[in-house]
Amino acid sequence: MMNKEGRLAFWMLVPSFAVVMALVIFPLMWNIWLSLKPISLGGLRGKSLFECNLTLQNFQKVFTDPDFGRILFTTLIYTVSGSALSILVGLMAALLVNGKFHGRGLLRGLLISPYIAPVVAVTFTWSFILDPQLGVLNWAAIDNGLFGQPIPFLSQRWLDVHVMGVTLPVPLALIFVIIFEGWRYFPFAFLFILARLQGIPAELYLAASVDGASPFQRFYHVTLPQLSTVLATLFLFRFIWTINKFDDIFLLTRGQAGTKVLAIRVYDYAFGEFNIGASSATGMILFGILAIFLFVYFRWILKSA
Amino acid sequence: MKTAISFLVLILSFNLVCLASAAQKKMIFWTTEVEKDRLEIQQEIASQFSHKTGIVVHVVPVEENFLPERVTAAYAARSLPDVIFHPVDYTIGWAEAGILDHKSATEVVSRLGKETFGKGPLNLVRVPGGYAAVPIDGWGQLLLYRKDLFHKKALPVPDKWDRILKAAKALHNPPQIWGFEAATDPGQIYMQQVFEHLALSNGVSLTNSTGRVDLDTPEMVQTLEFYRSLSRFTPPGNVSWLHTRLDYLSGRAAMIIWSSFILDELSGLRKDQPVLPDIANGKPGFLARNTGFVSTIYGPRGSARYGQMNCLGITRDADRDAARLWVEFLLNDGYMMWLNMAAEGKLPMRKGTRDVPHRFIDGWRDLELGGTSQAKISQFYGMAVLKTIIAGVDGFDRWGLAEGKGSVISKVYGSKVISEILKRFLDGELSAKQAARVMDKRVKALE
Numbered sequence: 048m049m050n051k052e053g054r055l056a057f058w059m060l061v062p063s064f065a066v067v068m069a070l071v072i073f074p075l076m077w078n079i080w081l082s083l084k085p086i087s088l089g090g091l092r093g094k095s096l097f098e099c100n101l102t103l104q105n106f107q108k109v110f111t112d113p114d115f116g117r118i119l120f121t122t123l124i125y126t127v128s129g130s131a132l133s134i135l136v137g138l139m140a141a142l143l144v145n146g147k148f149h150g151r152g153l154l155r156g157l158l159i160s161p162y163i164a165p166v167v168a169v170t171f172t173w174s175f176i177l178d179p180q181l182g183v184l185n186w187a188a189i190d191n192g193l194f195g196q197p198i199p200f201l202s203q204r205w206l207d208v209h210v211m212g213v214t215l216p217v218p219l220a221l222i223f224v225i226i227f228e229g230w231r232y233f234p235f236a237f238l239f240i241l242a243r244l245q246g247i248p249a250e251l252y253l254a255a256s257v258d259g260a261s262p263f264q265r266f267y268h269v270t271l272p273q274l275s276t277v278l279a280t281l282f283l284f285r286f287i288w289t290i291n292k293f294d295d296i297f298l299l300t301r302g303q304a305g306t307k308v309l310a311i312r313v314y315d316y317a318f319g320e321f322n323i324g325a326s327s328a329t330g331m332i333l334f335g336i337l338a339i340f341l342f343v344y345f346r347w348i349l350k351s352a
Numbered sequence: 353m354k355t356a357i358s359f360l361v362l363i364l365s366f367n368l369v370c371l372a373s374a375a376q377k378k379m380i381f382w383t384t385e386v387e388k389d390r391l392e393i394q395q396e397i398a399s400q401f402s403h404k405t406g407i408v409v410h411v412v413p414v415e416e417n418f419l420p421e422r423v424t425a426a427y428a429a430r431s432l433p434d435v436i437f438h439p440v441d442y443t444i445g446w447a448e449a450g451i452l453d454h455k456s457a458t459e460v461v462s463r464l465g466k467e468t469f470g471k472g473p474l475n476l477v478r479v480p481g482g483y484a485a486v487p488i489d490g491w492g493q494l495l496l497y498r499k500d501l502f503h504k505k506a507l508p509v510p511d512k513w514d515r516i517l518k519a520a521k522a523l524h525n526p527p528q529i530w531g532f533e534a535a536t537d538p539g540q541i542y543m544q545q546v547f548e549h550l551a552l553s554n555g556v557s558l559t560n561s562t563g564r565v566d567l568d569t570p571e572m573v574q575t576l577e578f579y580r581s582l583s584r585f586t587p588p589g590n591v592s593w594l595h596t597r598l599d600y601l602s603g604r605a606a607m608i609i610w611s612s613f614i615l616d617e618l619s620g621l622r623k624d625q626p627v628l629p630d631i632a633n634g635k636p637g638f639l640a641r642n643t644g645f646v647s648t649i650y651g652p653r654g655s656a657r658y659g660q661m662n663c664l665g666i667t668r669d670a671d672r673d674a675a676r677l678w679v680e681f682l683l684n685d686g687y688m689m690w691l692n693m694a695a696e697g698k699l700p701m702r703k704g705t706r707d708v709p710h711r712f713i714d715g716w717r718d719l720e721l722g723g724t725s726q727a728k729i730s731q732f733y734g735m736a737v738l739k740t741i742i743a744g745v746d747g748f749d750r751w752g753l754a755e756g757k758g759s760v761i762s763k764v765y766g767s768k769v770i771s772e773i774l775k776r777f778l779d780g781e782l783s784a785k786q787a788a789r790v791m792d793k794r795v796k797a798l799e
Binding site: 201 | 420421427430446450451537538591599762763768769772
């Protein structure tokens, strides 16, 4: 028999349990159900929605799509580099404003701005700046003789770069979408890292200086180990959010020019081809990839901790 | 405490007001005419309608690019609006999915009189057992060219492929002027529209003579090669409708393909769209006078006039009687006001009434550019241009719609798959033959 306090605890858990059921578990189950049914736009209503005619043909369709491999690869590249870049820039920004100087508060505030600005506004500004015809970047570069002709940063898939006699094709649009991701989300990493930096006791640096450590050694042997947990957690968060990212890429390139990721494919299936089943199946694949990643990550984190 | 009480009173009284007005019949109308001045006109039509019938129409603007997802979501949520104003690209697909109620639409068409509509327009919305939706307006796609520059180099009217190419080559002098600005932004339907026009002009339809989807043809390969040749005279990057219009109006493009909506901006009567050649020459109307229009393009193996038609669809969730009344009102008493929103891009698909068969066509001729510019199309551009444009009331050439492939076309337009492959071809990733094969395969997969 549970005591009074225990029962009360249960009752207090009910609201959050209900919320999780309604907003997480039920949509997930519903998505699994939809992904296993041959369902198009017309099937969104009516009895066929609840019929038990389960099949794997949606997954077959998604996996046999000739572009699937490339989209998956793009998704992984985008997610890993986008997350890493945002953390790297965040780290640099945090180190920059960690010390005391005039106007520090103002600068910190300014550094947050990409994160709080509305996504539609910033994507519009970026595409305007990067536009080959109307953009200021191309104009300035051509005016100064940097480029011979305008470069369509967001709409060209490959750019041949000549480095020391070797010609390398570079995925231009993808790189700029990743740079955007790094720019837009570094403040998130910046806030976490800065908070941790402020918590590192000054004695550690003092002791290191006494031992004759150079600034780089102090960073490598004192700061970085102190930040390791927060960096690992940040990467986890950024990975989860970036792999599910839809709006940024969609607004910048609409998934064209080699920037199509799985999240955009989910949208394409549902609202372009009106194939709800295939869309749900793609969503499930995304979920599966994330689940595997989390499993590996937690195992690794638990072991190292 | 006091503020809390007065707040409560406010909410209560607001609820009472709502209850009182709920006695009136209400319906919801989704429209893709979202610009502010056009919305005001639609609200005016709606208020006249409610004055006459007592039915309140709630006009909801929906961006055309977001229409498919909004409709899908509303359909799944069982909360479709009563009437949707939408491009014909989606009509058949939605009717087949059960979103549109073709019985109501057919009833409206027969009550207004089948013979009062153009034959071509009705053909595009035909489904077994009637019509999927009611055609209301449309525009023709035009090839615009600089008559003055053509004249200087003694170039003929660019209505044939070889003439277009020759002129583009002769006039190309970037960055001062681009020979031909083709659409190269695969994220916009505009690219599909321009490409489809050229493909149709070479006899490429979505289907072959047996009625099956067939895009892997020599004509298609030829069209792709032609499009790539044109794109060499186009600025780099994703060129969308915004770029081509801007470049033409600033005198930086010798030829573009655009909808007849451009007649308004081209006139130079709009303050938000400065026309640079007019300003540079100090002569208002310079560019408009020196622009030629081609609506039918001749390819080596055919010819075509492309256009877009918009329809009023009555949904399955609609209050049928109210919705039918509203659609009939829009095509009758409210029709001239509707067309007057932007006469240059709204050709009447209903030519007249039973008693006066040419009432709306004649009325349309007297409308003004952009609705409020004080300049009639016929006066500003002359009768020849007017004739080119008004030929569209009898319908346009389109892929697959008249051949019963409307639901595939919905998906082609929705997924923009043709533009995507076309772009990959233009970027040199695929050869013309490969591109034609991939297009064929991908479109067949949508069936």
